[in-house]
Amino acid sequence: MANLFVRDLREIAQGLPENPSEWPHIPCPTCKRAGLTLVPDSLVHEEAATSEAAYSHQEWYPDWIYGGFHCILQCHKKTCDRVRVVGRTSVYLERNEEGYQTLFSPLFFMPELPLVESFGDCPRLVRQRIEAASTVLWADPSSAANRLRSAVEALMDHHGIPRRGFSNAKSYDLSLHRRIERFKTVKPEYAQAADLMLAVKWTGNAGSHGSAIRVSDVLDAVEILDRTLHYIYDTSAEEIRRKAADIIARKGMPASQFTNLPMPPF
Template sequence: MLLCNRTFCGEVVTVAGTYSSHEHFVPVGEDDDHEAVTDYSYIPYSIRPAPLMIEEPKGLNAEVRTHLRKAYDLFWTDLASCANRLRIVVEYLLDQLGVPREAVKGNRKSVRLDLAERASLLAVARPGHEKTLTALRYVGNAGSHEAKGEFEDIMDCFDLLEDVLKELIDRRSEKLEEKADRIIASKGRPKPRTGEADGN
């Protein structure tokens, strides 16, 4: 059992796992004396509730957030399942962004779109995220269909997901560009007060 020591938190977390120990000797004093020291390595297999892996935008809806929190849990127990859950997060993220799950195709029947097709639709309205979504989809597919998940790949996917959430939900780059445009428009000068002339 672990207890968070952050002020105003104190959350209790359960951790299960294994450990190994390694004993070695370190010099003590100036008489060639040595002292035995034991180092421990801990490998967690489960952490509940799991720590947040990324910063979550405030505008993220409940469905996306729920699946993201499940991905945090699965990270410690099953990397392949975590990869699959990250793929599900992308599906629900596209839902939040209004990307349809179905479309009418040539025979005028409504057909279900796969994740690649949905990502392509998003690329028309919000370009610039195709590589990130493709990477998340590939890792998710490997977890879903091949029961494979690599630690480094999953960590990279969390980084990629954090960035794409900030862009698509918080619109970080757009907001920064708006700030730059405002400063450029004013030539870096403060807004004039009421009654003051705005000189060039």
């Protein structure tokens, strides 16, 4: 099943339109069910002083304008936390003849937006590192990618894959790549998950080495890691198979009636 949070975040990454009624679905980090809406009169945006100073430049165009914004979002559920948003503004020329429009590009959500709907029996440290990636996703995608990579390291720790190897009575550090390969050998039933983890590792490596990681690249890694956790920790498929087998055995008869049937004579 597709990760719907990632779908929403990809739309947000394109920037929020000037008209808040046109904003995409922004998932609530508290209930993870409803969408957030703008608290009335909470949206504040202003042009930067350095942007205004550029007006006198002989080659100035409106798309040079930039600034910042902040606002508050709320869920329709009163028990959910409000979300503070801070970001940048820019100006672009709308192609449908509406002229120049302001675009809001978020840098921080507090609390952070969710990346994964359900972690199942996933270890706490793995979950914490994935959630930590969300806190910096918009402002520093490279750091977010590296935090997802560290979640894979924690996953290897949880499964007892050592961080160090031994050769000729000497120990040496095992790279994450080698650890994933060892995991695949030791637990072949998770071979598909191991192959997916390599992709997350490579994205994290690129972020560490200064490559131009984008939000979309991180969201790709999130989808892959989400599927990895599904392969390893999601037991819902087995539960559904058990229920189906039980219904077949009862030939569809409700369980409550089945248990109340008289016992046949010996």
